[in-house]
Amino acid sequence: MKKFSIRLLTLCLSSSLLLLCSFSMYPPGPAEAKATQKSTWFWETPLIENATPEILDFASDQGVNVLYLQMNRDVRPEHYRKFIRLAGRQGIEVHVLGGAPNWALESERHRLETFIQWTAEYQASAAPDERFAGIHVDIEPHVLGEWKTNYDSVVKQWQNNVRYLVKEARSLNLPIAADMTFWLHTYKLPDQSMTLSSSWMIQQFDQIVIMAYRDSAQNIYNLAAAELAEADKYGKEALVAVETKSSNEGNYVTFFEEGTAFMEKELSKVTALAGGHASFSGTAVHEYRSWKELHGLNR
Secondary structure, eight states: OOHHHHHHHHHHHHTTTHHHHHHHOOOOOTTTSSSEEEEEEEGGGGGGGHHHHHHHHHHTTTTOEEEEEEETTTSSSHHHHHHHHHHTTOOEEEEEEEEOOGGGGGGGGGHHHHHHHHHOOOOOOOGGGGGEEEEEEEEOGSSSHHHSSSHHHHHHHHHHHHHHHHHHHHHOOEEOOOOOOOEEOOOOOOTOOEEEEEEITTSSSEEEEEOOSSSSSHHHHHHHHHHHHOOOOOTTTEEEEEEOOOTTTTTGOTTTTTTTHHHHHHHHHHEEEEEEEETEEEEEOOOOHHHHHHHTTTO
16 A cells, blocks of 8 residues: 555646546535526616626626626617626626516516517627626516515416527527526415425526525525426526615615625635536626625725
8 A cells, every 4th residue: 555655645746637636536515516606786787887897897707607687678789788798808798687576467568578588689789798697587577566476477487488588598598597586486386286485486598596595604595405306307507696785674684784805715615515507607796786886885
């Protein structure tokens, strides 16, 4: 055994085999074995008209590599083109963002159609390095009154609208992701055949973002674990998201009180905790403006 150890050490000292030996002797852990995504939402799109360098510098400094930028028809396409082009130079993908609770209702399908039509026209007119790299939707019908009074109908309409969005995303050759509340796995489809999260939010979309809004790593992971396991099962990607805005639901929901330095430490712990899931693809921080303001407070 001693002779083998000496021979191995001699081989590793050889420059041609040093890298190979380092990987063999120290295999990466689950969280280190794959590159992780770090995302944020950008809802106030008019700001890109005059503040693009500031926005992208902050995002880059925080390690953001995917930015969800809301579609706003009042912002001219040339501003989007410049923003996406410059973001790409800093290694940041830009995905077009849209959504509202009523996007789950078939009576509001026209809003989805407008979103898709705008995206299609924009993609067709933009240069390759100015195009969106994906579609991101935030549809949370649980805040609608109908969710409590007419659940089966809302879910069926939501299913139909999700089918529409996914089909259109495929026609544009764009991946599509969706935000998802951490407790959605506790709801069933109207026919009780499976959980709402695994049937639609996970199976239908390419990626989900689990809104596990808490202010400690263990609690964040505990909330996200069920959806991560479902994403594992269906071979989908999943991000774990946290909040930076002040919340009237309680201080435990957000990092607003603790600040960004503490948040980053907890996100590192979340990555370690969730890294064993094949689906885990990184983290997301909601949202750009509140994150930047909190960061500026140096908490």
